[in-house]
Each structure stands twice: as C-alpha cells, then as structure tokens.
Amino acid sequence: MHTDVCFLLTEHPFLDARIFKKEAKSLLKQGYRVTMIVPRIEGYLFDIDGSTFTERFLEKTFYYEGIKIVTYEQMFPEKNIKTLHYNLQSKKNNQFSDPLTQLGIEQDADIYHAHEFFSLYSGILIKRAFMSQGKRCKLVYDSHELEPDPLLKQPIQTLKIKIQMLKIMLKELDYLVTVSESIKEWYLSFNLNLPIEIIYNSPPLARDYVPKKTNNSELTLVYEGTVNKKRGSFDKFVHILELVNKQMSVKAKIIGGWKADKYDNNHYNLTNINDHIEFVGWQHYDSIPKAMKDADIGWIDLDVSHSLNNRFAMPNKFFSYLNNGVPVLVNQCKDMAEFIQTYRCGYVVPKLKADAQDYVEALLYLENYKLDEMSYHAREIMESMFSWEHMENRLFKVYKKLMDG
Structure with a gap:
C-alpha cells in the first residue's frame, strides 16, 4: 500500500533545490507517492531565478519526473493576518476557503509537508478538516528559515500576531524539520516537546570531484x-x-x-x-x-x-x-x-x-x-557526514516515525 505525501508551497519555486531536487525526489525513490501544490504568478510557474515558464508547465495539474504537480494562483495571506490568527484561535471547521487548503484537502494525503510559515497555516487547516471528518493525517513543517524573525524590520503588531500563530501551530504539528542547530533551539523555546530533526541544505556528493592544488599566485x-x-x-x-x-x-x-x-x-x-x-x-x-x-x-x-x-x-x-x-x-x-x-x-x-x-x-x-x-x-x-546522501537518511527516519505513529 502506497503512502501519499503532499508538499504545500506558498512562496518557493516548484523546482527549488531543497524541495524538489532533494526531498521530493528522495521520497519518490523511497516509494512514496509525492504531490506538490505550488503557486503560479499571473498564470505561470516560476523558475529559481524568478523568470516565468511561459511555454511549458502550463497545465493546472501535470506530472514531472514522477512527481504530481498541482498549481494555483499565488496568494498573499499576510495581508489578512488578523483573520488567519482568528481562524487558528477559533478552531472552527469552516475556515477552509484559501486555494492551497482546498487543494490540499482534495489530495487526501497521509502526510502533508509544509515549506513556509503560511503553507504551515494551510497544513493546520487541512489537518483540522480531516479530524472533523474522523480522518487522520500527519503534518511536517520544513522550516527553511526562522520565521517570524524578531530582528527583521516589521510592524510590532504583525510580529506579535505571527508569534502567537506560531505557538498555536506548533502544538498541532507532528514533526518539525529545520536547517541549523540554533533554529532548532529557537523552536524548542516555544515547545520543548516538539520532535525536531535538522536536515542541512546539502547537495548530493559531487561525483567527479578531483582535489586541486591552490595557485597562491592567483x-x-x-x-x-x-x-x-x-x-x-x-x-x-x-x-x-x-x-x-x-x-x-x-x-x-x-x-x-x-x-x-x-x-x-x-x-x-x-x-x-x-x-x-x-x-x-x-x-x-x-x-x-x-x-x-x-x-x-x-x-x-x-x-x-x-x-x-x-x-x-x-x-x-x-x-x-x-x-x-x-x-x-x-x-x-x-x-x-x-x-x-x-x-x-x-x-x-x-x-x-x-x-x-x-x-x-x-x-x-x-x-x-x-x-x-x-x-x-x-x-x-x-x-x-553531511552530503545529501546522509541527509536523506534523516528524512527517511522522520517519515518512518510518522508512519509508525
């Protein structure tokens, strides 16, 4: 029996190195069925350099290198952050109106893997929607960056709301993955019982590497x-x-x-x-x-x-x-x-x-x-120790723990 995994994205390009090239492809290799729900900009998917794909990847849903890609028009949830905060606090079961949440529910996956602060919000709503129907799913938050960043220039009230949202969401999370020891410690300061794994942003080992002698003259x-x-x-x-x-x-x-x-x-x-x-x-x-x-x-x-x-x-x-x-x-x-x-x-x-x-x-x-x-x-x-071959084993262990319950 296959395990269905659904990646949730609000900001990253779908070909992001960590998300697509490493995590999604590794999980596919391990036997998981992987779907990615990804944003478009004015109707087009975008590449890692910010350019848009105007002549390919035009279908709303398609398969690419064995991974199912489901698309939606990019939204900007931070503009409605007070409403999002209210939805999290109220725990009502009818606040599933945003397209990422709706499409996520339609996938009926076993594990949802969110890659940004606001895709985590959609992941929480998806999990609540299933719970209201007597179903269960697991939710992973892949925190590539520390957010909200308390040192970043931003309105104080926005920072307070986002921290309150984070505290609520961390309580309903099944696993957190992040990219450094200090970010891990920062999250644990909010929830000491949170299961966390560090998966560094490492590439696969370069196979044609040849040690070089430094030319100190240049x-x-x-x-x-x-x-x-x-x-x-x-x-x-x-x-x-x-x-x-x-x-x-x-x-x-x-x-x-x-x-x-x-x-x-x-x-x-x-x-x-x-x-x-x-x-x-x-x-x-x-x-x-x-x-x-x-x-x-x-x-x-x-x-x-x-x-x-x-x-x-x-x-x-x-x-x-x-x-x-x-x-x-x-x-x-x-x-x-x-x-x-x-x-x-x-x-x-x-x-x-x-x-x-x-x-x-x-x-x-x-x-x-x-x-x-x-x-x-x-x-x-x-x-x-640190190439992607080592990191993907950490990812597999996280998923095994999730499936073992």
Missing part, C-alpha cells in the same frame, strides 16, 4: 546564489575586488546572479575589475560542481545585525562550497562560524557586519595559509 573567489540588497551585496563584492587586486591577484566568479527582471549588471561600473570577474549565470542544479572546479574560496556575507535568521543560517551555498572542496569565507554568522571552527574548513571574519576591507585582509591572510588543508577538510566532512 586566487579565485566564488559566489553562488542570488545577488540583491539582502544577499550577496554586489557593491561590496565589487569593492573587495577593486581593493584586493591592488595587492594580489584575485579573480571572481558569480554562479547565479540577479533575479529575473530585477537588476542588470550593466547598472554597475565594472571598468576597474572587468578582467577579474566572470558571470557564469544560473546553472542547472547538476552543473554547479563543474562551474566550481576552479574555485579556491567561497564567499558568504550576511547582515546578522538585523536578522536572527541570517545569524543562524546554514544556506545552500555554504554546503555547495564544501561539497566541491572550497573553503568558506564568511562574516560572524553563529552557526556557520561554529561549523567552520569545528571542522577547519574555512575562515570567519570576526565581525557581525564586515566591510570590504575586512574581507580583503582575510584574503591576504588566506593567500599564505593552508587553503589545500581547508579544502581537504571541506570535502572530507561532506563525504563522511
């Missing part, structure tokens, strides 16, 4: 992911390259870049560093290791002063660097810093908010340091 600094005001400050990246190349040779590679229709690198004056920077663009998930073969150091810079989530983050790019034997250079983000110090796989600039000069000084230090040794540690810990 280092390659790589950045993977989105470039915007919140992540990967491009202004700072450019400034680093301008300053450091006055003292040593550093080339840069950007794998990813701007979200579609948001920014254009022509907006920036790259005259001084044009020969030192390469834009690789958004890569297919399986092509990232090839694009990272010549990288010596992977850069991550997050504003931890105004975001508890950033302070606790362990993002995809962190493990992507390690997977390819690339030591990580990061500012003082708590969980990444502790990981790097434990496994000696990178360098931490000891500042909550590091500027370009701080990173330049770190690069000058790393030029003469044991980058090859850091690279070895990075790859070795992925092989032995």
